[in-house]
Amino acid sequence: MSKNSKARRNKLGLIGWLGGGRYGFERYAYTLHRITGLALLVYFVMHIFVTGARIGGSEAWQTTMERYETPFFKLGEFLVFLAFAFHALNGVRLGLAELGVALGKPQRPVYPYRVSIHRQRPLFIAVMIVAALIMILGGADFYLLGH
Template identity: 60%
Template sequence: MQQRLKNRLGLWGWLGGGRYGLDRYAYSLHRLTGLGILAYFIMHIFVTGQRVGGPENWDSTMAAFGSPLFKVGEFLVVLAFAFHAINGIRLILVELGWLIGKPGVPSFPYSYSTLRHKPVFIIFMVFAAALMIIGGVDFYFVMK
């Protein structure tokens, strides 16, 4: 057999939305935000673990994490959480077979699940945006 050239897209195929629809971008963003939140949790456990070293150790750690850079980072976690949570609820409903329509006889121009699901997708994203705004107000003004 002659040599085959490998053409699996790999990480870029997983991450890049290309010319595909909104759901494809939501897929990538859901995974990225999931990884981001996981990274935050690991860091969070490390930071809170510093309390074991005594009050001085805790205070110096808190001072290091009080810089504006970490403040922005924390806000990014809020944004990631808002998207991941709302999109996750949407995906649970979709994976239970809801909000994507039923099968039928295909006739051109074809209607398909993600197309039928688009209005629901937009409503969920509006919810996510609202949660981000509320989170932002709370983060920067209320919790000051």
């Protein structure tokens, strides 16, 4: 916050957090990683609440499970699976980057600058391809092979 009382606030706030703007793919991955993370957290809470029905005996469990076997909840479950596939694979990339993998080494900057974000892009593309494959296989399992 400025010491200058007349200065006008110019924080981007949530728009800056959510909007990828004209930045790279990784900036969009950042937003998606956080949103999927929050979504998975909400799911886990709901999951514990729903499976908690088992305490009420096998009948209560059966009734609860039947209640959630609708196309709406199936789609919801599939979306959770997509979120999981993206979050897990992107998380692997972030974990590797935090250990310095695929970033390259510090070097004298020579224009046009090629920075770590460019050097790690093959890793980003590779994990996204694996995530997409898992999503496709999951989709086939959810909707084609049936439960």
